[in-house]
Amino acid sequence: MGIGSTGVYVSNIRPLFDQYKEGEFTETYTDISAYQKKIYLTSQDTLTAAAATAIVSTAGTISSFDVTTVGLGYTSAPEITVANPVGLGTTQRATGTAVLSGSTVGSITVASPGTGYTNTNPPQVLIAPPRLINEDIGVSTYKGDFGTIVGVGTTTSGSQSQFYFDTYIPQGSVMRDISYVGTAVTVSGISTGDYLVVLNTNLSIGGTFASQDTTGTKIGIATTALDCVYQVESFEDNDQIIHEGSLVGFTTTLRRIFVNVDNSGSIGYTTAPHMGDFSWGKITFKTRIEAQSFNFYGDDGYTGISTSGLVTRLNPLRYVGYTTA
Numbered sequence: 058m059g060i061g062s063t064g065v066y067v068s069n070i071r072p073l074f075d076q077y078k079e080g081e082f083t084e085t086y087t088d089i090s091a092y093q094k095k096i097y098l099t100s101q102d103t104l105t106a107a108a109a110t111a112i113v114s115t116a117g118t119i120s121s122f123d124v125t126t127v128g129l130g131y132t133s134a135p136e137i138t139v140a141n142p143v144g145l146g147t148t149q150r151a152t153g154t155a156v157l158s159g160s161t162v163g164s165i166t167v168a169s170p171g172t173g174y175t176n177t178n179p180p181q182v183l184i185a186p187p188r189l190i191n192e193d194i195g196v197s198t199y200k201g202d203f204g205t206i207v208g209v210g211t212t213t214s215g216s217q218s219q220f221y222f223d224t225y226i227p228q229g230s231v232m233r234d235i236s237y238v239g240t241a242v243t244v245s246g247i248s249t250g251d252y253l254v255v256l257n258t259n260l261s262i263g264g265t266f267a268s269q270d271t272t273g274t275k276i277g278i279a280t281t282a283l284d285c286v287y288q289v290e291s292f293e294d295n296d297q298i299i300h301e302g303s304l305v306g307f308t309t310t311l312r313r314i315f316v317n318v319d320n321s322g323s324i325g326y327t328t329a330p331h332m333g334d335f336s337w338g339k340i341t342f343k344t345r346i347e348a349q350s351f352n353f354y355g356d357d358g359y360t361g362i363s364t365s366g367l368v369t370r371l372n373p374l375r376y377v378g379y380t381t382a
Contacts, residue, residue, distance in 0.1 A: 060348040063341065065098075066252040067368050070201040070338025072231060077239040079375045094196040095371035096340065099189065100351050104130035106186035107162035111139060111151070111179050118170035119151035122182065127161035130187035137165055140180035142173030149173050155184065192349045193371060194342050201338030202232050202242045207299060207311065209260055209283070209333075210326035217273065218321045219290065220283065222255065223311045223328070224335050228301060244294065245312045247337050251289050252276075253314075258283040258333035262322030269317035283333065287316035300330055340368070 075093055107128030114120040119139065128135075137153040151171030156164045162184065174180055208223030224245045226232050232242040247253055250271065261282045268276045270288045279285035292314045299309050351366035 059350055062348075065340050065342075065366075065368065067201075067338040067340065068254045069203055069336045070199055070340065071203075072237045073374060074338075074340075074370060075199045076374060077235075077237055092372055092375075093199075093370065094343070096194050096196055097191065097369050097371045098194060098349070098351060099191045099367045099369070100349075101365065101367055102130050102190070102352055104187045104189065107131075107135065107155075107184045109137075109162075109165055109182045109184060111174070111182050113174045113176045113179050114170075115176075117142075117172055117174050119153075119167055119174060119180075120170065121167060122153055122165035124162055124165060127158070127163065128184070128187060129161055131157055131160050131162065132187070132190065133157075135162065135185035135187070137185075138183040139171065140182075142171060142180065143175070143178065145173045151180070153182070160187075190349050190351065192345070192347060195344035197341040197343040199338070199340055200246060201336075202226065202245050202247070203334070203336035204230060204232065204245060205331050206255065206258070206333040206335055207330060208297075208313070208326065208328045209258075209324060211262075211322065211324045212315070213321075214290070214315070214317075217290075218318050219315050220287075220318055220324075221313055221315045222333075222335065223295075223297070223313050225299065225309070225311050244310050245335075245337075247289055247292070247312065247314060247335075249289050249291055251337055251339060252286060253289065253335055253337035254286055255333055255335050256284045259329075260324055260327065260332065262320055262324060264320070264322070266318050266320035266322070269319055271317065273317060275319070287314075289314045290317050291315045 105128045108126035109122045109124045111119045112121045134155040134157055137155055139151045141147055141150045149172050152168040153165045154168045155162050204224055204226040206222045207225045210221050212219050226243055231237050235241050266279050268285045268287045270276050271290050277286045292312055294310050294312050296308055297311050298306055353365045
């Protein structure tokens with residue numbers, strides 16, 4: 058997610074972020090929407106502190122710094138602290154300035170060489186560790202749902218290879234329960250341009266492949282069956298017969314979504330009561346006071362989404378004072 062982003066997609070969002078049963082009023086907020094519409098984004102990037110040693114000249118000054126560990130995850134140059142020369146105060150201490158190379162410390166320049174140092178006992182150099190990126194954001198809207206995949210196939214759109222998934226909201230899903238979501242969701246609301254997670258699939262095209270966005274640019278790499286992050290290129294709604302448990306042969310509306318991939322492998326259209334799961338959530342922002350950038354690790358397959366930026370509610374889910382509706 059970039060600094061200019063006005064929204065973010067997450068693997069799942071409802072009903073935990075807009076729980077209908079939390080009640081209309083709280084002690085602090087005049088309405089429940091104000092209580093719910095604050096989120097907290099936290100980077101889960103790997104952070105490693107850099108390390109360096111000081112090189113002492115024959116004159117007893119610091120002539121250079123040797124970066125022994127470049128570190129990882131820096132977004133701004135860290136503070137460099139050099140120990141005082143033995144028996145002398147801070148006024149004789151050397152100082153250095155870190156120069157970043159990407160998210161690592163590429164070098165340290167000598168800002169002040171100091172004096173009174175010895176080769177036999179060079180001073181310790183401390184480099185501040187990288188800081189975790191986080192951001193508070195005001196929310197305008199939440200959208201999203203989840204369910205099962207009951208049909209899978211491959212097709213093409215011109216020269217573009219595609220998968221298509223038939224998405225279904227099961228009869229017992231919380232998405233159909235108006236006491237949790239306010240308005241029952243019987244057909245997924247996912248549409249063109251939305252991102253989703255597909256997981257727990259039981260079909261494969263016989264190798265890894267990359268999912269692509271609507272322009273053909275890589276989103277992520279699938280490493281397990283068809284599990285991956287996808288973007289919807291198009292969709293259509295169809296009435297189909299579903300077999301679910303004891304509810305045999307009833308007709309319902311399914312949303313079929315088409316997604317771009319870079320592999321021309323073929324899967325004949327196949328249906329089953331459960332061929333995998335899907336989930337999607339979209340948060341549209343209201344305000345970003347101090348915008349930050351957050352990395353997405355799509356090349357790690359489906360698991361990459363769990364190591365990307367973490368989204369939580371700023372106010373925790375209430376556990377008392379629910380409505381009875």
